[in-house]
Amino acid sequence: MSLQCGIIGIANTGKSTLFNCMSSVKAETSNFAFTSNKSNIGIIHVPDRRLFELEKFQPTERVVPATVEIVDIPGLTRGANQGEGVGNKFLGDIRNTDALIHVLRCFDDENLPHIDGSVDPVRDIDNLDFELQVKDMESVEKKLQRLDKIARIGDKDAKHGMDVLEKVKAKLETFGNMRDLKLEAQEQKYINDLFLLTAKPVMYVCNVDDKSAAKGNAYVDKVREHLKDHRAEILVIAARLEAEIADFDNEEDRMAFLDDAGLQEPGVNRMVRSAYSMLNLLSFFTVGPKEIKAWTIHKGMTAPQAAGVIHSDLERGFIRAEVIKYNDFIILGSEHACKEKGKLMIEGKNYVVCDGDIMHIRFNV
Ligand SMILES: Nc1nc2c(ncn2[C@@H]2O[C@H](COP(=O)(O)OP(=O)(O)OP(=O)(O)O)[C@@H](O)[C@H]2O)c(=O)[nH]1
Numbered sequence: 001m002s003l004q005c006g007i008i009g010i011a012n013t014g015k016s017t018l019f020n021c022m023s024s025v026k027a028e029t030s031n032f033a034f035t036s037n038k039s040n041i042g043i044i045h046v047p048d049r050r051l052f053e054l055e056k057f058q059p060t061e062r063v064v065p066a067t068v069e070i071v072d073i074p075g076l077t078r079g080a081n082q083g084e085g086v087g088n089k090f091l092g093d094i095r096n097t098d099a100l101i102h103v104l105r106c107f108d109d110e111n112l113p114h115i116d117g118s119v120d121p122v123r124d125i126d127n128l129d130f131e132l133q134v135k136d137m138e139s140v141e142k143k144l145q146r147l148d149k150i151a152r153i154g155d156k157d158a159k160h161g162m163d164v165l166e167k168v169k170a171k172l173e174t175f176g177n178m179r180d181l182k183l184e185a186q187e188q189k190y191i192n193d194l195f196l197l198t199a200k201p202v203m204y205v206c207n208v209d210d211k212s213a214a215k216g217n218a219y220v221d222k223v224r225e226h227l228k229d230h231r232a233e234i235l236v237i238a239a240r241l242e243a244e245i246a247d248f249d250n251e252e253d254r255m256a257f258l259d260d261a262g263l264q265e266p267g268v269n270r271m272v273r274s275a276y277s278m279l280n281l282l283s284f285f286t287v288g289p290k291e292i293k294a295w296t297i298h299k300g301m302t303a304p305q306a307a308g309v310i311h312s313d314l315e316r317g318f319i320r321a322e323v324i325k326y327n328d329f330i331i332l333g334s335e336h337a338c339k340e341k342g343k344l345m346i347e348g349k350n351y352v353v354c355d356g357d358i359m360h361i362r363f364n365v
């Protein structure tokens, strides 16, 4: 279930700073544009309070959270599509990701000049989108030429493909992103192989000054206004503050610090959870004295498929799943109590696993 979420944005918006708050692998941060010259990959724990709630009722040797892979990609700039800055190479790194976290500079800092001269997150969104659109356009043009050749020798299917690609082209030419173009399933198949950059799901992180961590600021308002017709998620995070929070070893100090900033939890926790859900992932749990563990599956997976994530034998020899809903377990306090109250469900091969299901797989191989 190795899905990747890429952190993108123009130079110096705080991408690496955010990445470092989450990852034990550390990325280089600096206030010079284009100092970063490689992407950093980190396996990040998905914060899930429920795991620790479960532990209160079932003492265990270890608690294992779900993980997600996050890539910190160096800043893009105008002209990246032509290899400006270090851009070109990184467009390739973006292609390999499954979803994007777009970090926007929404803070003033005289000591940190913006590469385009002023702080304007809406302009930055448009600039970055444009770079990706140009790149997608290249992919589309190439495929159009290919299909044109086959269409000329009478291939009807190629003609259908060309019609779809022309639609895509029109979208990109008007500065649109593919994620906003609704295609039928039979149209989608003509572009799946292109892995278009502007088709990837995206969420926006507004990196604000410390004081605006809880409520946002005027830059954030502009971003919200600009994106109001898109269903994109917008998070407000103060990256520098997050870095200080991440530095505390002591949980009490951390809580006090968060409280001062008007926050209930670190913003990066929200960010990782949103990324997880944007990737269409969810967690089910296994709960026992050896281990309480969150397992990652795609939304829509059935009980045998989910069992296969634990071990292929469990899928092959799947007999049934015993399922307790997280809330029932927390309210009733034990598997035994859930059974007595009829809250332990016996589910078969077609059961679609829900987020928070506590599962016990019966199998035979
Ligand atoms: N004032 C202020 N400075 C910040 C904030 N977040 C990051 N910075 C500073 O901005 C500079 C760039 O931060 P990075 O995290 O390296 O930015 P980046 O987006 O990874 O930059 P590139 O990789 O070069 O694109 C560093 O000097 C950070 O200390 C913030 O919230 N407020």
Ligand SMILES: [Mg+2]
Pocket: 015, 016, 017, 027, 028, 029, 036, 072, 073, 074, 075
């Ligand atoms: Mg960086």
